[in-house]
Amino acid sequence: MYVYDEHDRQIAAERVAQFRDQTERALAGELSEDEFLPLRLQNGLYVQRLAPMLRIAVPYGMLRSEQLRRLARVTRDYDKGYAHFTTRQNVQLNWPALEDVPDILAELAEVEMHANQTSGNCIRNTTTDQFSGVQVDEVADPRPYCEIIRQWSTFHPEFAFLPRKFKVAVNASEKTDRAAIQVHDIGLQMVRNDQGELGFRVHVGGGLGRTPMVGPVIREFLPELDLLTYLEAVLRVYNRYGRRDNKFKARIKILVKALTPEGFAEKVEAEWSHIKDSPTRLTREAIERIQGYFTEPAYDALENATELLASQRFDNRQFDQWLSHNVDSHKKPGYAIVTLTMKKTGTPPGDVSDTQLEQIAELAEQYSFGEVRVTHQQNVVLADVRQDQLFELWQSIEPMGFATANLNTLTDVICCPGGDYCALANAKSIPVAESIQRRFDDKDFLYDLGDIDLNISGCMNACGHHHVGNIGVLGVDKKGAEFYQVSLGGSSHHDATIGKILGPSFAQEDMPDVIAKIIDVYVDNRKEEEPFLETYRRIGIEPFKERVYA
Structure with missing residues (x-):
């Protein structure tokens, strides 16, 4: 991955010093809120519902172990001990004090991190596929x-x-x-x-x-x-x-x-x-x-560990499930791509504690050349894991909460922080995600359903990308009450499409039943091994409307 040269380090240091001066003047009343607004935004600082929010850039989603450890320290020392991975491969802190932000940026600059242009009317962080390279x-x-x-x-x-x-x-x-x-x-x-x-x-x-x-x-x-x-x-x-x-x-x-x-x-x-x-x-x-900054790591000359993995997955069904859903093929023989899921039920999608950040840093050093990638789906990837170490890795991450074998299933929910944090949100997102995860907690049923993208946003800004979810959920305000609008048929892949609104919105407590009815229509109408999106495109939205609003 890219490593700063002396020119980069100088720019980062000057940027931190500049924003420290701007922040001090704002706190002293020498800059009005309107004057300070564009300055703080281009340094990644928002004013949210309960506290400032700092968005930290993770260029094309890549992080080194030392950067993860610094993020852990920053969240522990300046925040409430956890951070949030976003749909654009960045990291957000939800509780920093305004006066501490220059110190946070200075700490990040020491490990070649910044918050430059993570907000504001400028060119934001450039993103890419987490499996790149x-x-x-x-x-x-x-x-x-x-x-x-x-x-x-x-x-x-x-x-x-x-x-x-x-x-x-x-x-x-x-x-x-x-x-x-x-x-x-x-x-x-x-x-x-x-x-x-x-x-x-x-x-x-x-x-x-x-x-x-x-x-x-x-x-x-x-x-x-x-x-x-x-x-x-x-x-x-x-x-x-x-x-x-x-x-x-x-x-x-x-x-x-x-x-x-x-x-x-x-x-x-x-x-x-x-x-x-x-x-x-x-x-x-x-x-x-x-x-030249993106050269291959020191791969060992290996053969695919086919027989070993076959034996291990035969002896352990949970490992078999994890291997089938959270492990992908690698271009190098004997290696695999592993996705650590940040979607354990009861944890807000994408949230990670300071302890977990340090654990991921250790895992990266032990199993993946000291690097990780943050994903558009709010998960974390170890891109270079030896196949003969997969079982050992799985045993390590199970107690850490990273081994939920639900990647790309209905419970691998993309979800913005919503009304629990965001001042723009019309409704909460996190409780809806959790209620759906609890409703669909049978992994065999999830696997039978196949890949389904469920995306939830708390407002029309669509940070949860609800428009392109196979099933999209949008929080809306109805006379001061939180309701949820459902759309179907979206996709963010090569066949990108915007989902169609199903109809009138629903109360929060109804959402698990609504999703269950949508899934029932899919199960009743799908052809053998037909994905949800293909079934929807074949039968249209009307059968779903009839069932949900019956």
Whole structure:
């Protein structure tokens, strides 16, 4: 993973010193709230329902053991002893004191972490597939390109005050999209053309929130070296034509829809023609320099441990379940990708304690070359585990709460913090997630149902990505009471679609029964081994409506 050089360290230190001065002036009343607002936002600091919230950047989801330990110390010393993994691979602290935030940022800078541009109307953290660099089917490792975008976009003066926040994601897998690129402002799918040259298919204008949209393709093939100049052209068009009079219509998706994808693409191409050969254009040397930070770890020459694993899973059914659901194929023989689930029933999805952060750091050093990845689904990945150590690892993580074998099932819920923390939320998210997890606690039944994405958001900002859940749940306010609207048929993968609203909303106590009825319709109508989403697309929404509202 990328390691700071002296230039990076200097920038980080100067940024911390600058924000310390801004914070001190704000606390002294020398800066008004309106003056302090953009300053704190671009340092990741929000004012939430009960306390400030600090969002810490985790570029393309990667963390080293020393960074995990520092996060543990920060949550213990400055917070309430736990942190939260978000759907954009970042980490949030929910209870820091405003006056402590500069000290927190200084501690993080010591281990090459920051909160730069994790909020505000700027280019946010660039995200990617948590299996990047180790998955079998990827076109190329996307992480160097994420780092290139990060370096280009951080503190870019032209794009520091965009019409609205801006999010970029990169995917390299041909089979699936674990980065949800089509619901980002810019989504980049790595591809090769007929000549075998590497490049990107460019989606622009995706996004969720108040007006959810799937981003259309505006360029089928962008050559690798043209990445930054083309992104710059997209941002310039957005900066020039994006609305600033209404924040609800300020996202680039509104502009793309207004101009049409074809019209927007024409403006981008025209702008790009002026800058495509500018000094911003990538060189082979620049790419290779960044790729040099993402070299393979010291893998051992191994054979697949097929017989050993067959024997171990035969002797232990729970291990067999975990191996089937939480372990994925690795590009190197004898290795596996392991996902630690942060979805044990009774724990808010994505939450992790200071002790658990330290435990994950130890696991990373012992089993995965000292690195982990945070996922879009709010879990954590050990990307390089020896197959002959899988049983030992599973035994270690079982008492830690990381071995729940429910990955990609109905109870692997994506969930925002909701009304328990967020000042914007209309309703609580966490209790709904827990009630559904408790209702569907039979693993055999979950496995029979197959993969189902259940996403929950506490408000229309859609931090829980409810629009693209196979089953989506949105908290709404009805005359001061918390209710929940259900949508069906969403997807964030290569077949990205926005779910359709089922009908009138439900009270919180009704939600487990509502989900159960939806599942009953699926079970009654599915063909053999047909996934939930395929059944929904085949039979439509009406059978679900009839059952739920009967």
